[in-house]
Amino acid sequence: MEDTKRRGRLRRLCRALLALGLVLVLGGVDLAPAAAVTWADVNELKEEANGLDAEKEELEAKLDSLADDKSQAVERKTLLDQQIANTQAQIDNTQAQIDQYAALITQTEAELVEAQEQEEAQYELFCSRVREMEKQDEVSYWAVLFRATSFTDMLGRLDAINEIMRYDQQVIDDLKALQAEIEEKKATLETSKSESEAAKAELVSKQSELSAQRSEANAVIAQLSANENETEAALADLEAQQDALWAEAQRLSDQLVAQQAANGQSTESNPGGYIWPVDSRYITSTMGGRNSPGGIGSTNHKGTDIGRVGYTSPIYASKAGTVIVSQYSSSYGNYVVISHGSGNTTLYAHMSSRKVEVGQYVEQGAVIGITGSTGNSTGPHLHFEVTENGVRVNPLSHGAEPQMGYLTGYTLSSSA
Ligand SMILES: [Zn+2]
Numbered sequence: 443m444e445d446t447k448r449r450g451r452l453r454r455l456c457r458a459l460l461a462l463g464l465v466l467v468l469g470g471v472d473l474a475p476a477a478a479v480t481w482a483d484v485n486e487l488k489e490e491a492n493g494l495d496a497e498k499e500e501l502e503a504k505l506d507s508l509a510d511d512k513s514q515a516v517e518r519k520t521l522l523d524q525q526i527a528n529t530q531a532q533i534d535n536t537q538a539q540i541d542q543y544a545a546l547i548t549q550t551e552a553e554l555v556e557a558q559e560q561e562e563a564q565y566e567l568f569c570s571r572v573r574e575m576e577k578q579d580e581v582s583y584w585a586v587l588f589r590a591t592s593f594t595d596m597l598g599r600l601d602a603i604n605e606i607m608r609y610d611q612q613v614i615d616d617l618k619a620l621q622a623e624i625e626e627k628k629a630t631l632e633t634s635k636s637e638s639e640a641a642k643a644e645l646v647s648k649q650s651e652l653s654a655q656r657s658e659a660n661a662v663i664a665q666l667s668a669n670e671n672e673t674e675a676a677l678a679d680l681e682a683q684q685d686a687l688w689a690e691a692q693r694l695s696d697q698l699v700a701q702q703a704a705n706g707q708s709t710e711s712n713p714g715g716y717i718w719p720v721d722s723r724y725i726t727s728t729m730g731g732r733n734s735p736g737g738i739g740s741t742n743h744k745g746t747d748i749g750r751v752g753y754t755s756p757i758y759a760s761k762a763g764t765v766i767v768s769q770y771s772s773s774y775g776n777y778v779v780i781s782h783g784s785g786n787t788t789l790y791a792h793m794s795s796r797k798v799e800v801g802q803y804v805e806q807g808a809v810i811g812i813t814g815s816t817g818n819s820t821g822p823h824l825h826f827e828v829t830e831n832g833v834r835v836n837p838l839s840h841g842a843e844p845q846m847g848y849l850t851g852y853t854l855s856s857s858a
Pocket residue numbers: 727743745746747824825826
């Protein structure tokens with residue numbers, strides 16, 4: 443299909459070049475070769491250019507949907523960023539707890555060492571006291587037995603030894619109890635610490651899962667952006683193609699107008715295929731800005747006013763088509779709209795009477811109404827509007843050059 447289009451374009455280009463070549467070779471000689479371009483060629487190019495609109499709309503819709511997807515992905519990534527920051531704060535918090543437990547454990551270990559040293563010192567003290575007593579022969583059981591002056595004396599001496607032993611035993615027992623207490627405290631701290639470490643490990647694994655999800659979201663965003671760039675490039679390409687077609691159409695039109703002028707032909711037959719909707723060629727107001735006449739009527743004029751029509755002139759269908767409006771409105775008065783195909787309509791307003799019904803097919807030149815001054819109007823005239831592709835166009839100067847207008851041979855009133 444692309445190939446067919448390209449061949450068609452090439453063929454037209456060759457024809458145009460041939461026509462141009464002949465003009466150059468025969469320079470100035472009045473010549474209207476059969477191979478010359480026609481309005482049909484111009485229209486064909488314009489249709490081809492318009493035909494690209496559907497593809498453009500498709501790409502634009504795709505861009506919209508890509509933008510939607512992308513904003514969703516960015517939203518998801520933002521959420522993940524927040525979750526990651528939260529989890530990191532929890533990890534930091536847990537780490538602070540772990541550090542605190544470790545410091546307490548270190549402190550407890552020091553306490554434990556101190557208690558053990560105290561116990562050893564106490565035991566050492568006891569031993570040295572016993573050794574001292576042994577040196578003085580005060581403690582040996584044998585000495586006790588042999589030196590006792592009596593059984594009561596012996597028991598008294600043994601009691602003294604037991605008293606010392608009991609006291610030392612009590613101190614050592616207390617120290618042992620303290621040690622046990624410290625050990626238990628240390629064990630509790632270690633349990634808490636390992637619990638915190640387990641919690642941290644869980645958080646770290648959650649964090650890495652979130653990071654993976656974020657990487658995924660980033661990849662999706664990158665993919666969508668690439669897709670967007672690609673689509674934008676395709677759209678720009680299409681627009682360039684369309685511009686080239688329009689430019690070629692314009693160039694052919696200029697050539698055609700020049701050919702017709704050289705041949706002394708009327709340029710009445712125009713690219714849009716429109717004919718004058720009334721017999722008058724007297725323009726009282728053109729499309730675009732103007733002063734509101736007598737304060738009545740629009741200041742941004744949407745149509746072309748044709749005057750010198752009186753109240754009884756026939757109004758002709760400018761092109762064949764189907765009547766889609768035939769009614770009265772307070773602004774347009776009695777008016778008729780004819781559709782000539784997708785987005786192409788003509789409108790005729792301020793009629794004194796309408797001669798067609800909605801749904802009726804009319805040939806070009808068919809009488810559709812009679813001129814008048816109904817609705818928002820200061821005097822009899824025909825208000826005429828043309829839309830192409832749904833957009834109002836100026837039938838007097840459509841295209842870049844004034845002579846490209848659909849309606850030619852008119853006279854402008856000094857106030858128009
Ligand atoms: Zn008007």
